[in-house]
Amino acid sequence: MTSKSKSQLAPLPWTEILLYWVLSFGSHLYSFYQLQRFSKEHEAGLEREFQLEKGLLKGFKRDPSDFEWSFWTEWAKKSLLWTLTGHGIISRFTSVYYPKLRVPALTIYGLLAAGSVLGVKGVSVLLVHLGLSFSVAQLRKPALSWACNLLLLSTLHIQPLQEIQRDWYKTEEEYYLLLFSIAVCGLRFISFSLELCWCPPGHGGVVQLCWLFSYTFYHPFFYNGPIITYKDYIEQMCRSGEESDKDQSLLSYLVLRSGRIILWWCIAEFMIHLMYMHSIQSNETYLKILPPWALGGLALALAQFFYVKYLVLFGLPSMLATLDKLVPPKLPSCVSIIHSFTGMWRHFDEGLYRWLISTFIL
Template sequence: MVKSIRKLAQTPTLWACSCHHPKYQDNGRCIITQGRYLMTSKSQPKLSPLPWTETLVYWVLSFGSHLYSFYQLHKFSKEHETGLEREFQLEKGLLKGFKRDPSDFEWSLWTQWAKKSLLWTLIGHGVISRLTGTFYPKLRLPALTIYGLLAASCMLGIKGVSVLLVHLGVSFSVAQLRKPTLSWTCNLLLLSTLYFQPLQEIQRGWYNTEEEYYMLLFSIAVCGLRFISFSLEHCWSPLERGGLVQLFWLFSYTFYHPFFYNGPIVTYKAYTEQMRRSAEERNRDEPALSYLVLRSGRIILWWCMAEFMIHVMYMHSIQSNETYIEILPPWALGGLALALVQFFYVKYLVLFGLPSMLATLDELVPPKLPRCVSIMYSFTGMWRHFDEGLYRWLIRYIYVPMGGSQHGPVYKVVSTGLAFGFVCLWHGGHDYLQYWALMNWAGVLVENGLKSLFATSCVQSIVEQNLSMAMQRRCTALLSAFSTAMLILSNLVFLGGIHVGRIFWKRVFVQGWSTIAPPMLAFLYCFAQIGLEWTSHPT
């Protein structure tokens, strides 16, 4: 998302969406929050177990291919280290004998701000939450709200927070009219100010560095999702209590410090319900200290893993130069693709891990952390399990209100398209994001179409008569290998731009259709089998 934020000043975007809300309730409980309303119409069928020797082969080939491709990429990185250092200014590494690739702007931005102030303000949030929760429980929520507002003011400055307060006030006022379409229009117009050139120049003048300005853009973008959530919840089911109480809850929801800058995304309904729970109703089974120590250890391990990757593989610098991608050996080319998506995954384990840990200590229920991308074998699985908070947000506020899967295939196609369209526009609406969104939309539709086809009684009876359960699973993995290949390609477009996706497509599927593509699909088949094994035994 940061790379998209950096381009906001150059690319105007037209935001357009609408929403109306039929009341989706099941005995007073929202069916969306129960996880029954998904972009896919059916849950995964029960999979047949494979012989343990066969599963072991898949594990060995999957793990081995990762290590070998990473080694080849590391070897290429060291061979071209001088050129990469001259062109991309590699930094002095934390590890002796290694340089550090600083080309991933998002990682560099957040690590810099973490050292500067963000880590300390997050620790301060945890201390205040624990002290007030122990000694002054009734003051805990007001104290956290005030602290979040002060922390945001220190980070963004008074002028930056004033912009957010204006957005909050306008969104709150329009929500009182209880017209979903008007609320959508208002909030999308507020988000579109991110692209207004004269306003951008004014806001840039408030800060000494571009990084400080980007933090403001991040905050406006993420808070925009919160304002939409509050507005629609109020339109659909008018919130109880008076206007001042509603305004306080909106302040608390907006400036909750762990989630303020980057998420993960939690809906207004979930946030208020969880915060209102009494102390007796909260889960106190796990000691807070042991949870804090174990989760902190995991976050430090993830951070070390991310730093290790950018010390031994200069994948972000390599992807920025088309010449390097063109001359990469086949195994190193595969290593580049795997390294880019794996680093993105580990990075968000860190970026979501610390806020989620603090939220859990506050006895909220944050979205689950991203699932490993190496066991993702479908577009639908990637959207459902990588950023679960954003996925739930899209389902609740776009997919379901626009018809979802309950009103026939046409509504399903349109609803899914609008969800992907919104994500594209929210990230910036640039050309590479449009390709990425279209690829994901097409991938989800194709996967759902195939599931519907194989679920028909005619096809199902043919499959059951001619294929054993184990062979059905192998066929599923084979189809998933092709889906995974397109999923990786779409992620490369998102992470590296159109030029990276174009070169990979040319080298793998055009020039290497008989040499590179077959072994790649074979290894992706192994990845898919591991993913199927993992999802068939959920933890």
């Protein structure tokens, strides 16, 4: 009855749809304009309090208050862009000339790339976690695997251990990168452990360990995701090794997708040059004196920036994974067209959603 009634619903007239689009875009742009005016009027005070940076655009400052964006932008400049490029080159070379060596080559490269940034001690921590998780998973007890992996993740909050790990690095940013890597790898260890507990016994332990290394140190997803389950990774990587790698459309895909990622990056940078929304939201005084339209613009700008930011952060790794013939999670959906928190939960970070479904529910 419900499906029948839905099929009988008449589509809206195109004039009404056009009116809704005009009103939506108009309200967005006007609220952003009001927020930009407020940002410019209070630029001096915001600069004193939050140390706005010299902007890339003449006449504009840059708001560096969003930690994630500033953190990953700096790391991209330092090393990540270069190591991701190296991954793409090695993957393409081995796919064409040595397809049977592609997975081992990418695993070794990912391990070396992680070591070049995290250092030997940082990678050693990950290897200890990997070894413990793998050993407990051999018992094929899901409860024990959960307990082991949660205990390993809880070590991130042990103060004496934090101080020891901080001493390994010269800057806080390097230490934070280790924390992020441990946390994301922890999700992978959980996915591997539960998959091993559920599969029938008799699979070779050495083969499982090699695939766990490949899954853990797959470089595009190593630091920040997106998350892909162990089962999906193995199936897709094995299937990609059997397929022909003479597709001429790869170059056009690479150019078009790279162009989109650069465009998203430009939009994100333009937003934090034009509107100092992250600094404004951190000061209660400014929030109280914001005009109503500017306050609405602040909420919209924060949501839209969060969306565009993850288009960039997930877009580049997903592009490389697609070139490796994997099927990465879909990129986040635009927050302005998601009308429920259920939709936000399912479609903004699809990889994490699938991981939670596979580990907690299944």
